[in-house]
Amino acid sequence: MAILEGRNLRKTYRLSRRNTVEALKGVEISIESGEMVAIMGPSGSGKSTLMHILGLLHAPDPNHGPAPELYLAGENVATLSDNARTKIRARRMGFVFQDFNLVPTLTALENVLLACDYAGIRGKQAKQAGLDALALVGLAERADHKPAELSGGEQQRVAIARALVNKPEIILADEPTGNLDSDRSAEVLALFRQFNREHGQTIVLVTHDSEVGEACDRVIRMRDGRIRDYGQRTATAATPVMAIPAVAATA
Amino acid sequence: MRLLRDLGRRKLRSGLTITGIAIGIMALVVFGSMANKMNTLISGGSTYYKDKLVVTIGSQISGNTQPLSIATVAQINKVDGVAIAVPGVEMLISDSTGMSMGVTPMITGILPGADKGLETFKMDVAQGRYLEITDLGSPVVVMGSDIAAKYHATIGGTVNLRGTDFKVVGILQPTLTAPDQEAIVPITEAQKLYVETLPPLVRSKLEPSEVATSITVYPKAGVLPETLKQRIDASVPGYTVMTGKDFDAELGAIGSVFSAVLFGIALLSLAVGGLSTVNTMAMSVAERTREIGIKRAIGASRWRIRREIVAESAAIGLISGLLGLAIGAALTYLFNDMGRSSGNVLFLLTPQTAFTAIGFSTGLGALAGFVPAFGASRLDPVTALRYE
Ligand SMILES: Nc1ncnc2c1ncn2[C@@H]1O[C@H](COP(=O)(O)OP(=O)(O)OP(=O)(O)O)[C@@H](O)[C@H]1O
Numbered sequence A: 001m002a003i004l005e006g007r008n009l010r011k012t013y014r015l016s017r018r019n020t021v022e023a024l025k026g027v028e029i030s031i032e033s034g035e036m037v038a039i040m041g042p043s044g045s046g047k048s049t050l051m052h053i054l055g056l057l058h059a060p061d062p063n064h065g066p067a068p069e070l071y072l073a074g075e076n077v078a079t080l081s082d083n084a085r086t087k088i089r090a091r092r093m094g095f096v097f098q099d100f101n102l103v104p105t106l107t108a109l110e111n112v113l114l115a116c117d118y119a120g121i122r123g124k125q126a127k128q129a130g131l132d133a134l135a136l137v138g139l140a141e142r143a144d145h146k147p148a149e150l151s152g153g154e155q156q157r158v159a160i161a162r163a164l165v166n167k168p169e170i171i172l173a174d175e176p177t178g179n180l181d182s183d184r185s186a187e188v189l190a191l192f193r194q195f196n197r198e199h200g201q202t203i204v205l206v207t208h209d210s211e212v213g214e215a216c217d218r219v220i221r222m223r224d225g226r227i228r229d230y231g232q233r234t235a236t237a238a239t240p241v242m243a244i245p246a247v248a249a250t251a
Numbered sequence B: 001m002r003l004l005r006d007l008g009r010r011k012l013r014s015g016l017t018i019t020g021i022a023i024g025i026m027a028l029v030v031f032g033s034m035a036n037k038m039n040t041l042i043s044g045g046s047t048y049y050k051d052k053l054v055v056t057i058g059s060q061i062s063g064n065t066q067p068l069s070i071a072t073v074a075q076i077n078k079v080d081g082v083a084i085a086v087p088g089v090e091m092l093i094s095d096s097t098g099m100s101m102g103v104t105p106m107i108t109g110i111l112p113g114a115d116k117g118l119e120t121f122k123m124d125v126a127q128g129r130y131l132e133i134t135d136l137g138s139p140v141v142v143m144g145s146d147i148a149a150k151y152h153a154t155i156g157g158t159v160n161l162r163g164t165d166f167k168v169v170g171i172l173q174p175t176l177t178a179p180d181q182e183a184i185v186p187i188t189e190a191q192k193l194y195v196e197t198l199p200p201l202v203r204s205k206l207e208p209s210e211v212a213t214s215i216t217v218y219p220k221a222g223v224l225p226e227t228l229k230q231r232i233d234a235s236v237p238g239y240t241v242m243t244g245k246d247f248d249a250e251l252g253a254i255g256s257v258f259s260a261v262l263f264g265i266a267l268l269s270l271a272v273g274g275l276s277t278v279n280t281m282a283m284s285v286a287e288r289t290r291e292i293g294i295k296r297a298i299g300a301s302r303w304r305i306r307r308e309i310v311a312e313s314a315a316i317g318l319i320s321g322l323l324g325l326a327i328g329a330a331l332t333y334l335f336n337d338m339g340r341s342s343g344n345v346l347f348l349l350t351p352q353t354a355f356t357a358i359g360f361s362t363g364l365g366a367l368a369g370f371v372p373a374f375g376a377s378r379l380d381p382v383t384a385l386r387y388e
């Protein structure tokens, strides 16, 4: 079953009256539930823009031609209000960005708990889930550290813990390993793979790194605002997809 | 507490903003307390003078009265509508009090019981007793609460008033108005002290028992003080007759000046404090653009972002308010303590004033947060994330 399905996705940035950038020129995409997909392509090809639309951070442009369509687990989400999109992001998605993922004044645990709070989970239950998520990424003993006291790789793992804490259906990561050396980036990637395997979470990774791409089930290649290659699912993708059990249980 | 951590990020800037508002609030507290004091003084006087007339030569309010003859009392008693006229002797407690803004400490000579129960202004005794008719001729005194403290008066002890020792027989409860600064003595004793204050040439012609400085006139039931004033003017000319309305007219103006000053200060701190809070919050919002982007991306609603910023801004206001109130309260306490000896008890910090000051600064903070908060909540999460 496709968890994310888009058609006629366009995005034009309007810098001024004359100067516009067509970042997405009509994209059609389908991502299966439980898939771990990499989106690759040259700089400026529209990878981040596509991820923002798939993650409901931006709405696709209402086209002149065929209307944009975007389905999340079969539900049309192309024209939702900002509030409705925010709610879906809080409850059903997890995000990891290239850098500046964390709120600098909050500890690692508090950063993770932000996601719980926004999803409406508070108190003891949230705290336990937060600690479990930090334990999963191997940072249990760093729970009370501020971001400035953590290495780049550790910060990225805190961000991953935050993306996972609500056991979302989908995790979207925009160059999560972009600032990490190859050892750290292998660690982070292994974490994603673990959750994907163990809990069947759908993972969409935007990356420049072909090693990261190779570790995924499928690589979607973009160029110039269009998808050029939808990629082939590799053998690893055959892993059966389970329902999402409690992440916390594994701690 | 997260909120305080955010404020602590830019300690100097938050500190300066808080100091700025705190100064405004402090001024508000100090002037508010001053206005409170003025208003209680004035309303105390207004209550006292409401149902009676005071006959003097010269103005009683400014304290420039001249001696009048006790024979006048009999003349006034004959005027139709007068229930009773009672002589009194008032003088400064000492000549060296100088300029003062509050109530000047006074020696008041009274004829105990002469009002025949018509006096409605109640002065309650805290310790000892009030003056009685049998005290006439004896050097005894009932001290007002402020002045008792100043003279360290104790029941049975003595205080020296204008060179004469008086035995303290009573100390009054605070009235928050003029009697707090009065030493009340039998009229006979006040007359003796009073003539000593007059120039020798005047003094030599006067018999102490024949002088008074004021005559308090109680109208008969149903007689308007204003009507009585006209009758006294007509049948006993040459005196100043003051009614409660005259008192209100003269002192009401002072009250409104104070209210105007207070309003001006409030307006000023509103402008200064409000704008500097807007500035502070706008700067911290700008600094935190990416952070706001992250929060929005992972699911913080616009409302949440707005709430966080308004709460932080309100906290600035609240902290400023508490600080300003603390400094203001300390100042009014200090000034009152310093001024007590000269009668300059100028400040009355009421709970209302305190709560108003805190509420005002907190509200101001919250209000100032709305503009930056609205801006922050409108940020597009993706744009905010890309912000450098
Ligand atoms: N907010 C924006 N305003 C204007 N132009 C934008 C904006 N965001 C992206 N663009 C432009 O849209 C195009 C696609 O950008 P996008 O960020 O999606 O590329 P990308 O594939 O993620 O590139 P990179 O690998 O460098 O991150 C680029 O030409 C970019 O300059």
Ligand SMILES: [Mg+2]
Binding pocket: A047, A048, A049, A174
């Ligand atoms: Mg990008």
